[in-house]
Amino acid sequence: MYLTNPTQQTAVTTADRVFEQIQHAIVEGDIPSGSKISEPELAKRYQISRSTLREALNRLEKCHLIERKANVGSRVVDCTIEGLLELYITREALEGMACRQAALNMSDMEIADMQAMLKAHGQTQELKDGVAYYQEQGDLDFHYKVILCSHNKQLIDLICGQLYHLVRMYRCQFGMNSPRASRAFNEHSQILQAITDRDGELAEMLMRRHIAASRKNIEKKIAEQNLLD
Amino acid sequence: MYLTNPTQQTAVTTADRVFEQIQHAIVEGDIPSGSKISEPELAKRYQISRSTLREALNRLEKCHLIERKANVGSRVVDCTIEGLLELYITREALEGMACRQAALNMSDMEIADMQAMLKAHGQTQELKDGVAYYQEQGDLDFHYKVILCSHNKQLIDLICGQLYHLVRMYRCQFGMNSPRASRAFNEHSQILQAITDRDGELAEMLMRRHIAASRKNIEKKIAEQNLLD
């Protein structure tokens, strides 16, 4: 599988296709963070005209993967510590609210689906001690589902359509394999319980804590690493 | 003055200029909400080529003023009640967090500036009973300033660069002239006090209440209007 974002619609035009390819290359770091983008070069590499490439670049800019300056050109965004922390702050606000809305708006069937998913994740974790799996795909699956279940188009677009591209980029480039997997699973369970109880306030609070915990974990690692320098 | 968004950078290219013109036309309703956009027609009206127009359309899509479907075309976004409420929910989350960050990150000078601005607003209000002014420009000024003072690029871009175009559009098209002006001023004062005290938690809570109050005010009006039908 190539894409994990559930809001990503299937590519119909060539600009769509190239957008996905470049997006993947940026997220994975094949096109390095902070590097300048040469339109003629990329157009040649992907065998398309510059117009089509520029269409793709516009979409990359929309999900904050590149930045453009008039008459100067495009750069892949820098992956900085500050940027990462700002991203987590923003996620805390948006996903917290999405979680509250999910608690208020989810259908009973959607809740049942989610419980099933979490149960499956739990078994996977027990059986294979699937730490690596859970923190990658499982965590994303859970968060995506909560956001979609907020049934708020504005929130869904902002988070899934924009923020999460950056989230995945940072995960790849900073190689985040923290040992928070089992704790994250427990936190997910708590959140789902609050949603099941239709307790929007608690659901938001738990989701915010969940994300804040990740952020603090990162901050701690940074601090430790700074001691070694 | 034409533009109020402080993050909007001066137009250097023709696409920039046309973007601003169309943006203005959409926000003001000169190009009606929900209407289809004809590329050839608009290109002719603004005396530019379709490529340049499409560049402008891409930016309009970035701030959620139009929606595009592949091989079909662009439409101006619909102004619906649901959309408006979703927008306020999102604002509550984002601006609440921005306000918390502002309380934590603002410099003392920025706080002094803000106090001066609010004091000026208060006098204007007293002197001219400037209800109309305050709810339009003054309210926007205050919110913009808080957001910018969060010093969080992610938040600033999401709110000022995207959400607030929609906010202004809804304000224009739904003709929001609610009698919340003096209450809003008081709420702003409370928020600034919390910021001055560096109380991030309270600042966020007050900002969320402030925005939620606007939302509930709208919901009430809708309900009243529905009784007349």
Add this chain to the structure above:
DNA sequence: TAAATGAAATGTGTCGACAATTTTAACTTG
């Protein structure tokens, strides 16, 4: 040698034309 100037080279912005798709309209058929 370092700073300033100017020209060449590279890169971005804009244009008009063609290709591919969708929409419209006319026409056939039941």
Add this chain to the structure above:
DNA sequence: CAAGTTAAAATTGTCGACACATTTCATTTA
């Protein structure tokens, strides 16, 4: 007359070329 089919018109997507701005680099000058 309604529904389905087909052809024409209109619209969007893509392309290559040119105009303009920026960057690079060689040359001049203090």
